[in-house]
Amino acid sequence: MRFRRRTLSIPYVLFLLVFVVAPLAVVLIYAFTNGQGRFTLENFFAFFKSSRTIATLLYSMWIAFVTTMVCLLLAYPTAYVLARGGFKKGGALLLLAVLPMWINFTLRITAVKELLDAVEGNLAYYPFLNTIIGQVYDFLPFMILPIYNVLLSLDQKVLEAGRDLGADPKRLFWQVILPMSRPGIVSGITMVFLPAMTNYVVLDMLYNSTYIMGSLIGSYFNAYDWHNGSMISAILLMIIAFFSWLEKKAGGDISDSSAARGGSLL
Amino acid sequence: MKHKKKKHILWLIFIFAFLYTPILLLGFYSFTDAAMIGQMRGFSLHNYKTLFTTPELTSMIWGTILLALVVGVLSTILGTMGAIGAFYGRRKSRHAIELMNQIPVVNADVVTGFSVCILLVVVLGVDKDTYLPLIAGQMALCTPFVYLQIMPRLTQMDPHLYEAALDLGCSPFQALMKVVVRDLMPAIGSGLFTAVTLSMDDYFITTYTKPAVFNTISTYTVNATRGSQTSVKTALWALSTVIFAVVILGVLVVNYRSSKEEEGGWSL
Known part of the structure; x- marks a missing residue:
């Protein structure tokens, strides 16, 4: 038989079907069945009826929202200065800004925890503030990278045109540069918002005992409650699908955000 | 223009301070006997010894x-x-x-x-x-x-x-x-x-x-x-510092090699 290049993808397709698609299918089946294997919407309604789970959903969204906003406020000026500040070694400085990403995140959070412990005396006083600091510390590079990329590749001619048409630097920024950096901002937001809703390890390590969506999965997992755990996963999947759709619509570049996550600078 | 550049540099200093203070402080205290950041203790390689000789840690x-x-x-x-x-x-x-x-x-x-x-x-x-x-x-x-x-x-x-x-x-x-x-x-x-x-x-x-x-x-x-095992906890400070050093070294090597190839200074 003649060798065909396209057959090379067969192992990967099988792998994706078995270890990506099938697990999610099983999760969806578990989410909508009960212990006897019958179809039910009970878990689904139970989630939206219980004030505890709804509070968890709202708290996760609130945490994720504040984290994303703080990241954006810190990351945009940083990316801007690095990309357009006229530094000769802007690339090296960018590397310095994202380098902590390669240190294991639990160790980074440990460092934050020890520092906050020393400053605050007792972490239990400021659980919300500490969570935001920890999450921002963890996710900031994911926001800096896509914004930096988009700012670096801005079309110089458009900026010149803006200047020729009489825009002062302030107006040039608000009416040209900022709108043109939207894809990077959108990518950054999706890269930060979703992990911030689910990364419960940051909360655990900083002694914030309030649950977020991820902690619910963890607690159902520990209780061997696969059906409710799957329901939380299913709800998260819907949120994720919605965000991916929104990102596409808002002009974000998914490969850009994934590049940030993979730390692919080399 | 000069004023602007100064503002840029100040902002970068602020961001880098935010990003690096925790790691660097942890690194500093990993070389002491302190059980908490802020405790003044003498220089010690105790944490590194624990890190590299405790079977549980090395196997992990x-x-x-x-x-x-x-x-x-x-x-x-x-x-x-x-x-x-x-x-x-x-x-x-x-x-x-x-x-x-x-x-x-x-x-x-x-x-x-x-x-x-x-x-x-x-x-x-x-x-x-x-x-x-x-x-x-x-x-x-x-x-x-x-x-x-x-x-x-x-x-x-x-x-x-x-x-x-x-x-x-x-x-x-x-x-x-x-x-x-x-x-x-x-x-x-x-x-x-x-x-x-x-x-x-x-x-x-x-x-x-x-x-x-x-x-x-x-x-x-x-x-x-x-x-609440303090010795393990502080040994992890040493681990964090070792990884930080490895990452810095790796970045330097890669950049040195690519800048030699391109002769264009730093590149990503």
Whole structure:
């Protein structure tokens, strides 16, 4: 038989079907069945009826929202200065800004925890503030990278045109540069918002005992409650699908955000 | 103009202070006997001795590295083959692969880990002690990122080179290895790097799929913060400092090499 290049993808397709698609299918089946294997919407309604789970959903969204906003406020000026500040070694400085990403995140959070412990005396006083600091510390590079990329590749001619048409630097920024950096901002937001809703390890390590969506999965997992755990996963999947759709619509570049996550600078 | 530059520099100092103060302080105190940041104690290598001589810690570190290498190599092979196959395949099938490839990238790691555990462990009854769920789960996260590294490089490649190799007498497989794979080497390298870092950083997939006795740096550190063993806790400060030093060294080496190649100073 003649060798065909396209057959090379067969192992990967099988792998994706078995270890990506099938697990999610099983999760969806578990989410909508009960212990006897019958179809039910009970878990689904139970989630939206219980004030505890709804509070968890709202708290996760609130945490994720504040984290994303703080990241954006810190990351945009940083990316801007690095990309357009006229530094000769802007690339090296960018590397310095994202380098902590390669240190294991639990160790980074440990460092934050020890520092906050020393400053605050007792972490239990400021659980919300500490969570935001920890999450921002963890996710900031994911926001800096896509914004930096988009700012670096801005079309110089458009900026010149803006200047020729009489825009002062302030107006040039608000009416040209900022709108043109939207894809990077959108990518950054999706890269930060979703992990911030689910990364419960940051909360655990900083002694914030309030649950977020991820902690619910963890607690159902520990209780061997696969059906409710799957329901939380299913709800998260819907949120994720919605965000991916929104990102596409808002002009974000998914490969850009994934590049940030993979730390692919080399 | 000068005033503006000053503001820029001040802002960068602020950001870098935010990013580096915790790590550097932890590094500083890792060289003392202090059990908390802020305690003044004398210089000591005690934490480093604990780190490198406690069997529990050393086996956890080697376990993490070994797992990352296994997952990294397997993901790189699988992802590279997948990308090449998809690139030269039919448009429809490439589209389908790309769609599936995107799932673990956008999905929350908690959900990825949980779903792999549900299928393999709960439904199919695979024993976690076989390491199969752990390796498969981590590969499900890492391989899509390898794929995303390879694909752009394939798109840029000159399609005539492969044909030329065939005309010059290569078998299709030879042409693939000597032309396509050779050209992909830099992308394969960064794919491997990405997969290894993702595996080493992972907590969620690992915690849902790992054998009970096995720990990676992530799962071990999280458990250690829950416990109250001070000697282990401060030994992790030393670990953080070692990793920080390795990362800095790696970045310097890579940049030195690429700046030598291009003579253009720093490059990414």
